Amino acid sequence: MLLISQKTYKNVVNLLVSPKFEQGGIIGTKNGVISFFELDITPSVCSPRSYSPNCKMLEKTIEIWREYNIIFAGIVHSHHQNIEPSSEDIYYMRQIISTNNLSQILLGIVLTPKKTLTLYSVTKNNVIKQDTRITNREVF
Numbered sequence: 828m829l830l831i832s833q834k835t836y837k838n839v840v841n842l843l844v845s846p847k848f849e850q851g852g853i854i855g856t857k858n859g860v861i862s863f864f865e866l867d868i869t870p871s872v873c874s875p876r877s878y879s880p881n882c883k884m885l886e887k888t889i890e891i892w893r894e895y896n897i898i899f900a901g902i903v904h905s906h907h908q909n910i911e912p913s914s915e916d917i918y919y920m921r922q923i924i925s926t927n928n929l930s931q932i933l934l935g936i937v938l939t940p941k942k943t944l945t946l947y948s949v950t951k952n953n954v955i956k957q958d959t960r961i962t963n964r965e966v967f
């Protein structure tokens with residue numbers, strides 16, 4: 828089971844709202860709770876059909892977070908019609924896994940019309956939908 832702070836959950840579903848483009852950002856974990864979100868504001872990587880993370884922004888954020896003991900947990904982005912990851916989504920997540928030597932990464936999908944966030948754990952061989960709970964516990 829995954830824990831996400833209420834504040835972060837609200838941030839994610841309220842910031843990824845564009846009806847025209849798939850938008851995205853990065854989530855981070857501290858003390859076992861997903862409690863950080865950084866919006867990827869680079870317009871060049873937004874497209875109506877798919878979102879791929881801005882690698883420079885990703886690397887920079889991971890580096891800064893490390894100083895604050897925030898662990899990079901994964902990438903979230905918006906969909907307009909369904910919560911299933913596309914094959915491109917999984918492809919990008921596996922690229923990040925191998926580039927950063929990770930065993931797994933979280934892939935979050937915000938369904939914009941409903942403002943819900945669904946999280947998947949992506950490994951080299953699997954994509955597993957995660958049971959996610961929202962917690963009021965704030966992590967600083």
Ligand SMILES: [Zn+2]
Nearest residue numbers: 878912913916
């Ligand atoms: Zn997608």
